[in-house]
Amino acid sequence: AKLLVLHGPNLNLLGEREPGIYGHTTLAAIERAMEADAHRAGHTIESLQSNAEHVLVDRVQAARQDGTAIILINPAAFTHTSVALRDALAAVALPFIEIHLSNPHTREPFRKHSYFSDLALGVIAGFGADSYRFAMDAALGWLDKHAA
Ligand code: DQA
Numbered sequence: 001a002k003l004l005v006l007h008g009p010n011l012n013l014l015g016e017r018e019p020g021i022y023g024h025t026t027l028a029a030i031e032r033a034m035e036a037d038a039h040r041a042g043h044t045i046e047s048l049q050s051n052a053e054h055v056l057v058d059r060v061q062a063a064r065q066d067g068t069a070i071i072l073i074n075p076a077a078f079t080h081t082s083v084a085l086r087d088a089l090a091a092v093a094l095p096f097i098e099i100h101l102s103n104p105h106t107r108e109p110f111r112k113h114s115y116f117s118d119l120a121l122g123v124i125a126g127f128g129a130d131s132y133r134f135a136m137d138a139a140l141g142w143l144d145k146h147a148a
Contacts, residue, residue: 001069001147003038003139005031006056007049008076014101022101025129034072037136043143053082060088069147070139071096072132079104079114086115095142099135100125 007027010017015026031047038045050056056078063071071094078085079100089096096119103126104111117123121142124135 001043001143002067003043003045003143004059004063004068004071005034005045005047006059006071006073006075007047008056008074008078009051011074011076012049012051023128030129030132034132034136037133037140041140041143043140053078053084057084057088060085060092063094064092068094069143070094072099072135072139073097073116074099074101074132075114075116079116080110082115086119089116090119095121095146097121097135097138097142098123098125099131101128101131102126 011027014022014030015024027049034047035045048056048059050059060071071089073096075082075085075098079098096116098114098116098120100123104114106126114123122138124131124138127134
């Protein structure tokens with residue numbers, strides 16, 4: 001099956017960005033580990049990071065036609081702001097897992113609300129770069145049960 005991994009704004013700076021909150025692991029290292037896990041399980045995987053809401057909306061829309069079986073997404077700041085990205089995921093009606101490095105519930109009040117969580121298969125947050133590993137494990141388990 002095909003997995004699509006989407007990363008929202010500022011996640012290109014992982015490794016340098018507020019390391020006390022987000023850790024020292026780079027996005028490239030996270031993507032390499034996810035690719036290895038997906039390939040080992042016999043799947044294909046594509047990753048995209050963008051700081052632009054419309055780029056992510058367009059990529060989600062394209063997933064309707066390109067054989068994507070499941071989406072793993074850290075919407076980053078768009079978690080708390082983007083009705084447009086939420087609507088795109090609702091429109092394509094593909095299963096997705098929401099990921100966060102930090103636990104937004106321990107932080108500023110404006111991070112407590114997510115436009116995604118009520119549509120997600122599940123949410124993994126608070127484990128730093130390991131959140132992506134756990135989300136990949138969840139996605140592979142879901143695919144075993146639900147996809148060909
Ligand atoms: C984040 C949490 C968001 O609140 C924040 O805007 C981010 C990263 C996380 O992975 O912990 O950019 O999604």
